Amino acid sequence: MNKIPLMVDLSNKTVLIIGGGTVAERRAKRIHKKCKSLKIISPDVTAYIKDLVIRSNVSWIKKNCTPSDLSKQDIIIIATNDPVVNQMVLKHAPTHTWVNASHDAGKGHIDFPITLERGKLQIAISTGSSSPLLAKKIKKDLELTYTSNYESYIEFLFHVRNLVKSSSFSKKRKHNILQSVVDQPIFDVEKQAEFLSKLKEQM
Numbered sequence: 001m002n003k004i005p006l007m008v009d010l011s012n013k014t015v016l017i018i019g020g021g022t023v024a025e026r027r028a029k030r031i032h033k034k035c036k037s038l039k040i041i042s043p044d045v046t047a048y049i050k051d052l053v054i055r056s057n058v059s060w061i062k063k064n065c066t067p068s069d070l071s072k073q074d075i076i077i078i079a080t081n082d083p084v085v086n087q088m089v090l091k092h093a094p095t096h097t098w099v100n101a102s103h104d105a106g107k108g109h110i111d112f113p114i115t116l117e118r119g120k121l122q123i124a125i126s127t128g129s130s131s132p133l134l135a136k137k138i139k140k141d142l143e144l145t146y147t148s149n150y151e152s153y154i155e156f157l158f159h160v161r162n163l164v165k166s167s168s169f170s171k172k173r174k175h176n177i178l179q180s181v182v183d184q185p186i187f188d189v190e191k192q193a194e195f196l197s198k199l200k201e202q203m
């Protein structure tokens, strides 16, 4: 296992998915709003992908993939059920392109770990392809700890941190405030607003 977790901005990246089945659909769902463009090459696609093509930046080229389709892409996701095609893409993908090999993760440069999202909080879980089902179970466990009220709490922490960073408080005081809102979490939205207005008064 040679991979490390990274947060990636795809907003100026072009993505190509080869295949239009279950895995392609999962990937398309996850990234279509985040990347510059998303192209899908496959003789057929799921109903969900067809709908995406109608209402978003996703395009579908209805054909079998060939080596000449692989140039000029920042990211290529291999998601066909044909081992010969999957192998062909691995062989012909340009060297600068990041490849996700959903049939055999070890052959690609990037994986799509399962994630738990609570607004700005994102927890990605990888078992290094040992057990995607364990990753799914761990997500379920974490959902019980990081409940939906973390979404507003994370937003609150974001505002506190920005205020503290822009303040002229001493380094020690800045640290104490940032530590206190982690040690004593405030989940109540009204109390969060009170905390922020008191903080502003002190600035």
Ligand SMILES: C[C@@]1(CC(=O)O)C2=NC(=C\c3[nH]c(c(CCC(=O)O)c3CC(=O)O)Cc3[nH]c(c(CC(=O)O)c3CCC(=O)O)/C=C3\N/C(=C\2)[C@@H](CCC(=O)O)[C@]3(C)CC(=O)O)/[C@H]1CCC(=O)O
Pocket: 026, 100, 101, 102, 103, 104, 105, 106, 110, 111, 112, 113, 114, 125, 126, 127, 128, 129, 130, 131, 132, 133, 135, 136
């Ligand atoms: C958690 C979840 C999230 C998601 O995909 O969104 C996810 N796989 C899920 C399900 C699942 N995947 C597979 C099965 C069949 C049972 C089994 O094989 O165990 C099932 C079970 C099912 O379908 O219910 C087969 C499989 N998966 C990968 C390979 C290739 C390989 O292992 O090399 C093969 C063999 C393919 C083959 O045999 O041909 C690879 C990946 N799967 C990952 C994530 C990433 C690693 C996460 C980690 O490190 O733990 C990685 C690297 C992603 C990537 O491809 O970048 C998602 C839950 C979906 C949900 O929420 O319902």
Ligand SMILES: NC(=O)c1ccc[n+]([C@@H]2O[C@H](COP(=O)([O-])OP(=O)(O)OC[C@H]3O[C@@H](n4cnc5c(N)ncnc54)[C@H](O)[C@@H]3O)[C@@H](O)[C@H]2O)c1
Pocket: 018, 019, 020, 021, 022, 023, 024, 041, 042, 043, 044, 045, 063, 064, 065, 078, 079, 080, 081, 082, 085, 101, 102, 103, 132
């Ligand atoms: N990474 C994961 O999480 C994961 C999970 C399950 C399965 N898999 C693996 O991912 C691959 C896809 O699985 P799936 O469940 O989405 O399969 P699927 O059968 O639902 O879809 C396969 C798609 O590939 C298309 N295809 C076939 N030949 C093609 C070609 N020459 N060019 C372009 N497209 C072509 C088919 O038309 C179909 O749309 C398989 O290799 C499977 O073993 C990965």
